[in-house]
Amino acid sequence: MARKKRDTSGKHQALLKAAIDAFIEFGFEKTSMDQIAGRANASKRTLYNHFASKEALIEEAFKMFLADASQGKNIDYDPDQPIEDQLSAFADSKMQLTQDPKQLGLMRVILSAFISHPQMAHRAVLFSDSLDDGLIPWLQKANQDGRLTVPDATLAARVFWSLFAGTFFWPPLVRGPVKKAEGQKLKTEFIKLFLARYQEGSG
């Protein structure tokens, strides 16, 4: 006889959104639960009815980030498109992650939480790492197609991601977005580097 149960997902989302916005603006440590409740036009008690603790909030925020980040994760292999154009498009889609101030802000918050709350560190593997996965099948297809020579697609994907993340993912977390013109120049060079190794097939 489960009686009445109301849909409270609206409040739930509003509270979570308010928390994320506040974390981005003031940082995790400096945001109080009162602030969050106020921002969501809710009472603190309601906030605690939805989320057991402040940490539960950042956990939820992290889940949202992961969901967002895996959007547009895949790169579709197109046999008729130049290899470098496809790689370039893939790189662009990843670079957007740290070009959007909102997403960048959220990533900073999460990064900071990982660093100062070692209990969360076990989740840290997911941060940034799964971002290269989408490239693996693409590399395998390009390899089968004879347009690249990639004996180990997993390794090559990690190389590609290391190269890009070392400029377009990690540094912006500390310093803010990379400048457009500079970014393009580096991106072009990175792709040349990648193709120099995997296009002609050196041992």
Next chain:
Amino acid sequence: MARKKRDTSGKHQALLKAAIDAFIEFGFEKTSMDQIAGRANASKRTLYNHFASKEALIEEAFKMFLADASQGKNIDYDPDQPIEDQLSAFADSKMQLTQDPKQLGLMRVILSAFISHPQMAHRAVLFSDSLDDGLIPWLQKANQDGRLTVPDATLAARVFWSLFAGTFFWPPLVRGPVKKAEGQKLKTEFIKLFLARYQEGSG
């Protein structure tokens, strides 16, 4: 007639060291000034006589880090040594930065402080960036020597650092050191990539 002035640098260093150790162990936010003073066997008042605030302490710690990091910054070009061996040695010296748990801890603390205290962000440029400088003169010499084709040594140095930092510098800050065997495999691949582009001279 400046009278007596005693050398208090001993206490000063002890306090700073205690602060750094505590920051590494508990994190910046969770370390109290009382803890630091206690750890240095000093009174809190003395701590405040040496350092105006908690932030002054992290600033000092950052200066120490910069001093340490620029040690062994240079790579000496040797015309008789194989190119890849020299690059490998350079890479090793940089990789050590994040292999030492103590240094890694300090970098995490500093990174976290940068992220959660935007006032310090203007200093963030120095974090990680100057690390590739030492490579530029080496590349120029190798270029003059005809063993590499590097039209733009600054660009190539940035590429090299991006490639390595994307695996050996940034991720360890979040997840801890890279596993030895895996690290060697990736390092080798990175050097092959670098040489594929800059050894034979593609446009």
Next chain:
DNA sequence: CTTAAGTTACACTGATAAGTGTATTTTAAG
């Protein structure tokens, strides 16, 4: 309308912590 789920207001606990003021004691330079 009835009623229980959900929300609010608000007071409160318990704890931590940055930074200061000051009188007193220790230490080392001259």
Next chain:
DNA sequence: CTTAAAATACACTTATCAGTGTAACTTAAG
């Protein structure tokens, strides 16, 4: 030894904040 610099003990102010308890109020489902 003398004396001023440096260190200490310690009480104190001011503030913040996570999380709880509870009684009253609002809302929507049946």
